[in-house]
Amino acid sequence: MFEFVNTLLIGITAGSIYSLMAIAIVLVWRSTRVVNFAAGGIALASTFVGATILETTGSFWIALPVAMLAGAALSAFIEYFFLRPLLHRSGERTQEIFLPIIATLGILGVMKALLHFIYGEKIGVISPPLSDKGFIVSGESIALSPLRLMILGIVLVLMIGLTLIFQRTNLGLSLRAASFAPEISRLSGIRVDLIRTLGWAISGAAGATAGILQTVNGSGSVTPEAFEFSLLLVFGFVAAVIGGIESLIGAVIGGLTLGIILAIILMYVGGSLVFFSAFLILILVLLLRPHGIIGVKGGRRA
Amino acid sequence: MLRIKNLVVDHGAIRALHGVSISIEKGQLAAVIGANGAGKTTLLRTLSGLNKASDGSATWGDLNILHSKPESLVRHGISHVSEGKSVIPELTVAENLDLGALWRRNRKEAAQSKREVVELFPRLGERLSQRADSLSGGERQMLAIGRSMMSKPQLLLLDEPSLGLAPLVIEQIFQSIRDLTTAMGLTVLLVEQNAMGALKIADIGIVLNLGSIAASGSAAALRDDPAVRAAYLGF
Numbered sequence: 248m249f250e251f252v253n254t255l256l257i258g259i260t261a262g263s264i265y266s267l268m269a270i271a272i273v274l275v276w277r278s279t280r281v282v283n284f285a286a287g288g289i290a291l292a293s294t295f296v297g298a299t300i301l302e303t304t305g306s307f308w309i310a311l312p313v314a315m316l317a318g319a320a321l322s323a324f325i326e327y328f329f330l331r332p333l334l335h336r337s338g339e340r341t342q343e344i345f346l347p348i349i350a351t352l353g354i355l356g357v358m359k360a361l362l363h364f365i366y367g368e369k370i371g372v373i374s375p376p377l378s379d380k381g382f383i384v385s386g387e388s389i390a391l392s393p394l395r396l397m398i399l400g401i402v403l404v405l406m407i408g409l410t411l412i413f414q415r416t417n418l419g420l421s422l423r424a425a426s427f428a429p430e431i432s433r434l435s436g437i438r439v440d441l442i443r444t445l446g447w448a449i450s451g452a453a454g455a456t457a458g459i460l461q462t463v464n465g466s467g468s469v470t471p472e473a474f475e476f477s478l479l480l481v482f483g484f485v486a487a488v489i490g491g492i493e494s495l496i497g498a499v500i501g502g503l504t505l506g507i508i509l510a511i512i513l514m515y516v517g518g519s520l521v522f523f524s525a526f527l528i529l530i531l532v533l534l535l536r537p538h539g540i541i542g543v544k545g546g547r548r549a
Numbered sequence: 550m551l552r553i554k555n556l557v558v559d560h561g562a563i564r565a566l567h568g569v570s571i572s573i574e575k576g577q578l579a580a581v582i583g584a585n586g587a588g589k590t591t592l593l594r595t596l597s598g599l600n601k602a603s604d605g606s607a608t609w610g611d612l613n614i615l616h617s618k619p620e621s622l623v624r625h626g627i628s629h630v631s632e633g634k635s636v637i638p639e640l641t642v643a644e645n646l647d648l649g650a651l652w653r654r655n656r657k658e659a660a661q662s663k664r665e666v667v668e669l670f671p672r673l674g675e676r677l678s679q680r681a682d683s684l685s686g687g688e689r690q691m692l693a694i695g696r697s698m699m700s701k702p703q704l705l706l707l708d709e710p711s712l713g714l715a716p717l718v719i720e721q722i723f724q725s726i727r728d729l730t731t732a733m734g735l736t737v738l739l740v741e742q743n744a745m746g747a748l749k750i751a752d753i754g755i756v757l758n759l760g761s762i763a764a765s766g767s768a769a770a771l772r773d774d775p776a777v778r779a780a781y782l783g784f
């Protein structure tokens with residue numbers, strides 16, 4: 248029982264980080280219908296920015312928002328200079344549907360190469376601002392530490408913030424309208440191109456946070472080839488698909504579900520099966536519930 | 550006033566409009582009628598900036614409206630309600646309405662527009678917090694027109710508001726359009742396959758056939774012209 252609760256705690260923490268990555272992917276998908284592999288590169292580059300800021304200022308609480316801003320700027324830059332011209336030119340022909348996907352894969356590769364060029368063999372270090380020693384409950388140390396609590400808190404604050412932005416503000420209404428019906432939105436006076444760039448920017452900030460949290464929750468350091476980031480990208484995609492790829496709430500549910508299942512497998516089955524299990528879940532969801540576990544066929548949710 | 554001169558529009562290799570000229574005075578309700586495929590939708594989409602013109606000109610007052618984007622034409626008082634109950638089903642009725650006024654700086658005036666729309670279409674007022682996909686066809690068309698009114702337009706472009714509606718509802722919608730035009734001093738370009746209904750409320754009529762103007766004149770004269778009736782109105 249004790250072990251199971253610990254496994255759940257580990258799964259929820261990891262899952263909350265996958266949720267953030269899934270949100271990054273869902274935001275771009277909803278605003279431009281692009282499968283954004285570059286999200287992994289944006290998270291990675293922002294984490295390096297965070298590490299550099301942490302090194303110079305010594306403060307995690309300065310490094311995190313700066314990394315988020317860097318992620319937002321980088322993501323908006325990629326949309327504006329690479330995807331926008333591509334999407335304006337591409338039409339309905341089959342080969343052109345693959346163009347944006349190949350472009351984001353290419354951008355991911357270029358970003359990794361650039362990071363390698365800039366940082367070389369140097370690793371980025373994000374030392375946790377809080378202790379990762381578990382709290383003691385009736386004499387035993389549990390899997391919930393001040394650090395894990397902080398991670399959950401940051402994710403929760405961002406989720407609440409995003410929900411408020413999307414449901415309560417004019418910007419949120421523009422973002423939703425532009426993703427559901429770009430033409431009606433333009434006829435209503437929404438500058439859809441600008442709104443799309445903003446959608447990418449918010450996605451970049453979410454991805455940057457996921458990258459920083461993934462690093463402090465893991466080894467505490469990052470390299471341009473970090474396997475942890477490939478996992479983050481893949482798990483973010485799986486979580487987004489589980490949640491139906493259209494919905495922010497779905498992304499959160501998908502991330503938590505995936506985190507918990509993978510933690511259970513890691514604990515009771517074995518680490519070598521984690522990656523395989525993620526793909527198995529992905530395939531099962533695609534076969535059995537192609538619109539996600541909360542998705543309704545044909546009905547998109549705000 | 551709206552002045553369209555020799556407007557030519559192509560969809561790739563297909564020429565949809567072959568040099569169309571139309572003049573509408575301020576405050577007039579003009580009905581463009583014609584069969585399916587005549588080029589009515591293309592005409593409106595070109596005037597609102599969604600489609601590109603190949604040749605010709607179109608001006609609204611001093612404003613050259615070709616080569617402008619829809620989102621900037623809205624800011625100049627030109628609003629287009631596109632074909633087929635153009636509402637966003639995933640959003641609530643209130644959100645659909647608000648969408649039309651997001652660009653307006655003066656929030657007080659925007660709120661005033663919303664009160665006017667709700668007054669005009671009380672059925673929308675009762676359903677503000679419902680999703681738009683819960684509305685009937687007629688209510689959706691009201692919502693689409695209402696959203697357009699939220700941008701305080703001077704020139705309203707309406708694409709087949711009667712499409713797919715029951716006869717009784719069509720009558721209501723047409724009456725609302727007539728009332729709106731008069732009450733707000735709007736200029737309206739109404740595109741319709743329902744020729745009789747549109748000509749009944751319109752001041753002037755234009756018959757579009759295969760991308761060219763086949764006849765035009767006062768709505769009453771067109772309605773009574775036996776040649777036009779036989780050839781284009783089908784009654």
Ligand SMILES: Nc1ncnc2c1ncn2[C@@H]1O[C@H](COP(=O)(O)OP(=O)(O)O)[C@@H](O)[C@H]1O
Binds near residue numbers: 588590591
């Ligand atoms: N996007 C498009 N691509 C190619 N042809 C089109 C397109 N839209 C309309 N057309 C063609 O242009 C002509 C006029 O269409 P349209 O303006 O929709 O007419 P209407 O609204 O009067 O039914 C038709 O021949 C139609 O097939």
Ligand SMILES: [Mg+2]
Binds near residue numbers: 589590591632709
């Ligand atoms: Mg049409």
